[in-house]
Amino acid sequence: xxxxxxxxxxxxxxxxxxxxxxxxxxxxxxxxxxxxxxxxxxxxxxxxxxxxxxxxxxxxxxxxxxxxxxxxxxxxxxxxxxxxxxxxxxxxxxxxxxxxxxxxxxxxxxxxxxxxxxxxxxxxxxxxxxxxxxxxxxxxxxxxxxxxxxxxxxxxxxxxx
Numbered sequence: 001x002x003x004x005x006x007x008x009x010x011x012x013x014x015x016x017x018x019x020x021x022x023x024x025x026x027x028x029x030x031x032x033x034x035x036x037x038x039x040x041x042x043x044x045x046x047x048x049x050x051x052x053x054x055x056x057x058x059x060x061x062x063x064x065x066x067x068x069x070x071x072x073x074x075x076x077x078x079x080x081x082x083x084x085x086x087x088x089x090x091x092x093x094x095x096x097x098x099x100x101x102x103x104x105x106x107x108x109x110x111x112x113x114x115x116x117x118x119x120x121x122x123x124x125x126x127x128x129x130x131x132x133x134x135x136x137x138x139x140x141x142x143x144x145x146x147x148x149x150x151x152x153x154x155x156x157x158x159x160x161x
Contacts, residue, residue: 033090065092071096077127079120083109 026045028038071078078096080087081104090100111119112118153158 052091064090064095068095074098077105077124079123081106081111081120083107100124 012070026038026041029035067078075098077103078099080090080099082090084105087103087105100123102123108116119144
């Protein structure tokens with residue numbers, strides 16, 4: 001078994017995409033009395049990584065609470081603009097029911113407000129069109145059954161004076 005980090009190892013790490021990915025790099029001592037320090041360094045590195053991940057989750061939770069206080073009873077769709085790992089953290093903390101699954105991927109600081117609006121609108125526009133189609137289908141269904149939800153004029157039922 002070899003301990004050498006290969007190009008294949010690097011490619012695997014580079015192409016792995018999950019909600020939370022973490023790579024730890026640590027110099028180690030291969031021989032001598034200081035070799036015992038490897039375990040301590042590793043433990044400290046893990047604690048640091050855990051603290052960083054926890055901080056990101058807390059930050060996402062605080063952002064969500066702030067947003068929740070603004071949106072309250074809103075039903076408007078919310079389109080997130082973030083790099084993928086921040087989006088994953090935010091989704092975990094999110095409590096707003098109308099957060100869209102699609103999001104604007106990338107650093108939002110690199111886009112102007114107009115570009116953000118244009119990209120977000122493409123997601124919202126698709127949602128509105130789908131809701132319009134559903135409403136039209138429901139109307140056509142009710143109108144065709146003679147149900148009470150919609151009134152259909154009767155011949156001679158409208159008189160003008």
